[in-house]
Amino acid sequence: MKNISIIGATGSIGTQTLEVMKSDKDNYKLIAATANKNFNKMIEIIKEFSPKLVVMTEKYAYDKVYEYCRNTDTIVKFGFDALSEAASMQEVDIVVTSIVGMIGLVPTLTAIKAGKDIALANKETLVVGGEIVNKEAEKYGVKILPVDSEHGAIFQCLQGNKNSEVSRLLLTASGGPFRGKKIDELKNVTLKEALNHPNWSMGKKITIDSATLMNKGLEVIEAHWLFHADFDNIKVVVHPQSIIHSMVEYKDGSVIAQMASPDMKLPIQYALNYPKRCESVIKPLDFYSMHNLEFEKPDMDTFKCLKYAYEAGKAGGIMPTILNSANEYAVDLFLNNKIKFNQISEIIYDSLNKFENTQIDSVETILNENKKVTEYLKGKYE
Ligand code: NAD
Ligand code: MG
Secondary structure, eight states: OEEEEEETTTSHHHHHHHHHHHTTTTTEEEEEEEESSOHHHHHHHHHHHOOSEEEESSHHHHHHHHHHHTTSSOEEEESTHHHHHHTSOTTOOEEEEOOOSGGGHHHHHHHHHTTOEEEEOOHHHHHHHHHHHHHHHHHHTOOEEEOSHHHHHHHHHHTTSOGGGEEEEEEEEOOOTTTTOOGGGGTTOOHHHHTOOSSOOOOHHHHHHHHHTHHHHHHHHHHHHHHTOOGGGEEEEEOTTOOEEEEEEETTSOEEEEEOOSOTHHHHHHHHHTTOOOOOOSOOOOGGGOOOOOOBOOOTTTSHHHHHHHHHHHHOTTHHHHHHHHHHHHHHHHHTTSSOTTHHHHHHHHHHHHSOOOOOOSHHHHHHHHHHHHHHHHHHHO
């Protein structure tokens, strides 16, 4: 039996985690669940899974859930600090971090310090705090198990092999809704077009990140920390069909790929049960109806976010935090129709040039830098 806490239970990954849990109810127990606004979905979760603790970070949503829970055994708490409580409860074995944005850093670190394994979907946490997360995970002997499909794939391709024999990690990318377009053609794309991802149904922020290829940039940095890989040995391969979820090339030239239907339930299930494989919760691949698997080089002159992510990752220190903070801010502006699509990468470029690089010596360094970048951008764009 796995006792699970889900930080961000009402979103795309949270919901799919609960579906995996439903497929084998004797194997999983939901201990804690958190969300910000979606009280209706949280009430559904409480009805079905009776978690011990629920946290809501928006007051109106908390009030609704609190009201519903009056006659239940579920305790309801309010506020950001309670996320860390949900991530570190005594009976929890594994914490699924499916909250969006670098706001996930503090609850993830609290979970690690409480000795909980992490099923990590929240890539922004590793982008800004990879070094600290790795250090703490080692210190407290916890596993960081990737949920992101590419990293889940690489993790599977590495099983039974030696890290020292890896030559390159090949991260696949669908290319998003604007694959093949040039930068001038993206000037006037609409929010609706950017949200229309060809292969995956996900939360809004990651869907925009997929349209700019920043998602792949964040994943390059995520792969650097998860697999201790040099940036020069992490390559992005555009693969529009999203059947190969990533590959590992070994020094003898052999390439091992992980393939499956594009469905997040598989990497979630693998992370929750590693190293065991469970009964399938996804559609099997039908090789007779699969015609072409295509591969392309990413166009970093158009999708500049990917280029900036490599640069920030290689520079190290606080630069990935600046990249991520500027991206979170810019994507939010775009989602609110306040800027054009190409301005996302311009805002990131501006921020990366505005601030000096420094070393990260604590979580506070990261949180302060985030504040600085956000205030700078607020002054400019609001
Ligand atoms: P989502 O927007 O669908 O869900 C986000 C969840 O976090 C919700 O439960 C929401 O209530 C909670 N949340 C958001 N802001 C919060 C705040 N300020 N305070 C407290 N809770 C908050 O997002 P998603 O698509 O599920 O993505 C979650 C994470 O997983 C992201 O880091 C994303 O990059 C990563 N990821 C997602 C997918 C996918 O298929 N959706 C795939 C790989 C990685
Ligand atoms: Mg991914």
